[in-house]
Amino acid sequence: MEIHELARENRSIRRFRQEISISERDLLRFIDSARLAPCGANLQLLRFTPVTEKKHCSRIFPALKWAGYLEDWNGPEEGERPPAYIIIHAPIAGRRHIPVDSGIAAAYIALAARESGYGSCMIMSFDENLIEEAAGTPQGYHPFLIIALGMPGEKIVLEKADGSIRYYRDAKDRHHVPKLALQEIIVPVKD
Ligand SMILES: Cc1cc2nc3c(=O)[nH]c(=O)nc-3n(C[C@H](O)[C@H](O)[C@H](O)COP(=O)(O)O)c2cc1C
Numbered sequence: 001m002e003i004h005e006l007a008r009e010n011r012s013i014r015r016f017r018q019e020i021s022i023s024e025r026d027l028l029r030f031i032d033s034a035r036l037a038p039c040g041a042n043l044q045l046l047r048f049t050p051v052t053e054k055k056h057c058s059r060i061f062p063a064l065k066w067a068g069y070l071e072d073w074n075g076p077e078e079g080e081r082p083p084a085y086i087i088i089h090a091p092i093a094g095r096r097h098i099p100v101d102s103g104i105a106a107a108y109i110a111l112a113a114r115e116s117g118y119g120s121c122m123i124m125s126f127d128e129n130l131i132e133e134a135a136g137t138p139q140g141y142h143p144f145l146i147i148a149l150g151m152p153g154e155k156i157v158l159e160k161a162d163g164s165i166r167y168y169r170d171a172k173d174r175h176h177v178p179k180l181a182l183q184e185i186i187v188p189v190k191d
Pocket residue numbers: 010011012013014065066067068121122123124125126156167177
């Protein structure tokens with residue numbers, strides 16, 4: 001898939017086909033793309049935990065907070081929960097590169113997964129203690145970003161933002177994501 005099309009297709013998915021698993025081999029392939037990503041000073045400080053087993057997934061799920069704008073929705077129901085996760089661990093004594101490195105790594109993972117037909121959602125709102133316990137975070141690290149992965153169970157409507165950037169669900173329960181237009185994010189260089 002050409003990169004712009006991949007970017008267009010790569011929406012945050014929060015409802016999955018839970019019965020379709022992803023192999024650990026696939027997750028390792030996505031992490032291998034993140035391994036090759038740029039990072040500050042080439043320090044390669046991030047560590048990654050692939051999670052595919054049901055018993056592990058069910059320990060991670062309760063720690064996650066889904067879709068803050070959707071006040072009436074408590075996250076995916078049983079049957080539509082993610083069948084896999086990748087947890088990104090970052091050093092606690094973090095350098096200022098860490099959030100950037102993590103975002104780039106997560107984007108590489110999400111795009112690699114999308115290219116293979118999977119969907120994903122990056123999650124930064126979670127109970128750190130629960131995740132640390134479930135994931136076996138290495139000494140001196142903390143879980144920084146989680147990527148939920150699986151076969152998409154929903155189709156997202158990408159649309160031009162018209163006064164609001166809040167994502168929402170319509171009467172048919174379809175998830176809409178408003179994006180600003182290109183001209184709205186361009187700052188012309190000073191003459
Ligand atoms: C750094 C970061 C943190 C995020 N944290 C969460 C989260 O905790 N829970 C969640 O449901 N979605 C989370 N998201 C997903 C965003 O809500 C989503 O990217 C945004 O609504 C735009 O939708 P799109 O990804 O389809 O463009 C996060 C995304 C990013 C990049």
